[in-house]
Amino acid sequence: MARKFFVGGNWKCNGTTEEVKKIVTVLNEAEVPSEDVVEVVVSPPFVFLPLVKSLLRPDFHAAAQNCWVKKGGAFTGEISAEMLVNLGIDWVILGHSERRQLLNESNEFVGDKVAYALSLGLKVVACIGETLEQRESGSTIEIVAAQTKAIAFKVSNWDNVVLAYEPVWAIGTGKVATPAQAQEVHYELRKWLVSNVDAEVASKTRIIYGGSVNGANCKELAAQLDIDGFLVGGASLKPEFVDIIKSAT
Numbered sequence: 001m002a003r004k005f006f007v008g009g010n011w012k013c014n015g016t017t018e019e020v021k022k023i024v025t026v027l028n029e030a031e032v033p034s035e036d037v038v039e040v041v042v043s044p045p046f047v048f049l050p051l052v053k054s055l056l057r058p059d060f061h062a063a064a065q066n067c068w069v070k071k072g073g074a075f076t077g078e079i080s081a082e083m084l085v086n087l088g089i090d091w092v093i094l095g096h097s098e099r100r101q102l103l104n105e106s107n108e109f110v111g112d113k114v115a116y117a118l119s120l121g122l123k124v125v126a127c128i129g130e131t132l133e134q135r136e137s138g139s140t141i142e143i144v145a146a147q148t149k150a151i152a153f154k155v156s157n158w159d160n161v162v163l164a165y166e167p168v169w170a171i172g173t174g175k176v177a178t179p180a181q182a183q184e185v186h187y188e189l190r191k192w193l194v195s196n197v198d199a200e201v202a203s204k205t206r207i208i209y210g211g212s213v214n215g216a217n218c219k220e221l222a223a224q225l226d227i228d229g230f231l232v233g234g235a236s237l238k239p240e241f242v243d244i245i246k247s248a249t
């Protein structure tokens with residue numbers, strides 16, 4: 001079954017009001033394939049979400065980079081899923097490796113977050129990926145399967161989930177996974193979904209790749225059978241993000 005190509009731009013902890021406006025202007029002026037062909041979602045820091053949402057062209061969507069694991073309340077410094085819904089934000093990125101590694105988010109915690117965000121009607125980009133040490137020790141598939149299992153354990157409806165495979169060693173390093181390396185993991189993840197969830201979910205769920213994707217390497221990655229799009233960090237702050245969107249066709 002055809003899976004619509006997905007291109008996410010994760011701006012991480014970057015930007016000023018002026019810079020954000022400039023990025024949005026570039027996106028708004030870009031000639032890209034239609035929404036029927038590619039789903040484009042950009043993810044500014046929380047403080048810029050309302051601004052981006054108000055300026056961004058209607059065929060592109062905004063995502064938060066995180067949200068709290070349950071209903072909001074006395075959780076200083078957190079942003080709740082309810083607040084995102086209230087702002088009209090459709091998407092949230094959860095389980096990014098920077099949060100897993102720097103803020104000790106466990107597989108279980110990420111699974112809970114994904115389930116809670118989905119329960120409020122948000123769409124989720126759920127991130128998984130192995131470290132260099134794990135890859136070199138041959139445990140890549142075991143690691144990403146365990147991360148996916150913790151999500152699958154809590155989630156019964158996968159319609160609003162995009163799975164983002166992001167090898168930690170490829171993030172922000174300029175060291176992109178080869179198309180074959182990425183395809184191998186995406187294939188194994190889809191196979192895992194067939195065996196542990198079901199064949200329909202496996203064939204419908206988009207599995208996107210993230211890690212040093214840029215305007216020059218996106219075409220070859222996009223051509224892989226099980227790569228359904230990208231989650232882009234550094235290059236999503238630059239005009240070349242438009243070329244990455246165009247790799248959908």
Ligand code: G3H
Pocket residue numbers: 010096166170171172173174210211212213231232233234235
């Ligand atoms: O969320 C995006 C990923 O962390 C990739 O970041 O494209 O800067 O390597 P990068």
